[in-house]
Amino acid sequence: MKLMLKTTVSLGVLCLTAGAAFADCGIEGAGSVRILSNDFEALRLVNTTAAECATDSLTITANANAEHKNLQVPALSINPAEYTVAVVANNSIVPLLNDDLIRPLDDLVAEYGASLQPNQLIKIDGKTMAIAFMGNAQHLFYRKDILDAAGVAEPKSYEDILAAAEAIKASGAMEYPVAASVKPGWDLAAEFVNAYLGTGAEFFAPGSAELAIDNENGLKVLETMRALTAYMDPDYLTFDANGIKAEYEAGNTAMMVEWGSLAGAIIDEEGAAEGVVANTVLAAAPTIGGGSIPAVALWWDGFTIAKNISDEDAAASFQAMVHGISPEMVAANPAVATWLVAGYEPGPAAVGVIATANGGARAYPMQPYMGLLHTALSAELAEFMAGTEDAAQALADVKAAYETAAREGGYL
């Protein structure tokens, strides 16, 4: 509660001060900007900053909603679209592209995008379809004091993590030294995707929707995931990303691969047990199976502009969002996210994401059928993780479930 209050107050203060500093974004004419985004601090900040551009004739509203993925396709399908801006990530842009609901931004970038950097432009088939403004990735959080006491160095790979976990458990310092967000559903599937990306292999046969995870890489990933469960709290199947954050802050666990966007909340002074924050080290995500690629997906968050709106609204929306992600906003809020914006100076909460990106981690795949695979993984890996099924059977189940869904989706 206290944390929420603090955030609200600081956001409020920020709005006031920022509003006074640069109230006019130079948007001409009347119009309406309607933003749909996911609901976390960085995006709320972008939305409030964009809303500063409102004038007497220009209205700006924002809906930060955790259900945004379910809202966006129907909301942008109608004409005129319910929202002019959809804030998306690697995965949630795909349904919009599949149904052709967002417009190319090249003209708008040329006219109003002077403050954007080239690597912010998400180009698909040569056309800029989204403007990325922040990066995110899961990476390793560990407790230096616990690892030092057990005499182990910083883990660089999942094999190191297993060895370190064994050492910590043997020393009696901690019963469950490892935590991972393996709750069946989106989280569990993301864990598999992460580890599989680390093997360097592809999910699909080139150029088709044919699944290609039924191989020794897939088995290796599953073996590693299951081996880790031996060092986890027996309730591990009910822990999602927020669940393991709570476990870590309570001092119940020594190592976890957790979202970089939660790092700020973990290393702040709020809500953690004695000694946790001071001894927390953020490091690159571990590699897997002797590979050199950090075994996590890199994510970007960016904004897209709806197709089914007037050109005036599109231009106003673009300018408001460019203001929302302006270098001034980023300079005032460096700790909120790992920004991709010009002039960003990474803070202490961003080192893990940056180390992971520099380590060569791969982006979350953007194939149109990746969502179907993610859903298949989310339901079919549960029994394997619970220990009631072997790895080969789990992969066969995933393949069967994916193929059923892909046939229904028209991809196979």
Next chain:
Amino acid sequence: MPHKTFFAFILPSLVAMVLFIALPIVSVVVQSFHVEHGRILVEVENCQPFGGCTKETRVDTAAMAELQAAQPMGQFNGFGTYLNRSHLAVDEIGAILSDNTGFGNIVARIYNLPFYKALAFTLVFCFVVTPLAMALGFAIALAVNALPKVSKGPVIFFSLLPMIITPLVGSLILYWMIQANGIIGATLQNLFNDPTLSLRASPVLTWASLLFYGVWTNAPFSFVVFYAGLQTVPGDTLESAMIDGASRWERIRYVIIPHLAPLATFVALVQLMDNFRVFEPIVGFSAEANATSLSWLIFNDLSGDAQLFGSAGATSVLTIAGVIVLLMPVLIRTWREFNHKVV
């Protein structure tokens, strides 16, 4: 009442039922017979902040729009979706039956199919929770009926609480209580002297918690109906039974229960229907790993990164079919009674 008057009397509700119940069901049925058009894929250059540019497949949206305009519903698939692995899994069952190592193997492999796994829990939930919740509701009704007038109001209010609380919130409350550091979880660990005991980890204990929650949340409905029924038990009959020397138990067994039997049929009907749609506790208890239900399958198809409307439609139709099968004995009985009265 003449048929014509009766018809005119119920016409408004009939129209509303067609509009809000029948038509949506028809649309779901139609949906379940269709799948998406075959996607036309193209390879395009794709550039993002990490990893630079790569060749990736995309859907050719222009070509898809033409297909979509020609056939907005998608491809007709007949019963294809119903028979695929996510639903009745006819081919898979055939393969299992023709090649297996015994009965245990058959059961295990069928249980591995998502639809049958969900159906198993749904049916267990229905047939365990319904009678237990009715029995508990009846017991509470008898107890409350015996209370002095002053205390009845507050006791009734507290007995109704599980029904008043939103199911998702109710299940979350219980879920937090059974965690290792929650009041029930910690007490159980203490009682059994087993610090690793976790109600969330083992499938059996997860099922037990879900069933317990089901009884807790369903009992008030039975209680309310049975309590209302108890007010109509004829006092004369009870008195004469007492004069004949019937004990309290005998009065319940031979006067009250026969009097409330038609009511019990009604409660069972409603509860079976409700319990067949069990969903909230699975989400609230984060029990997806160990227990899924038909409604959860529908939710799973419609949430997430990719939505499968045909699949969700097929599961919905199968759920409706399941409800009809469950209610058949009760419906037949009601129909017979109705005919009996007319004649």
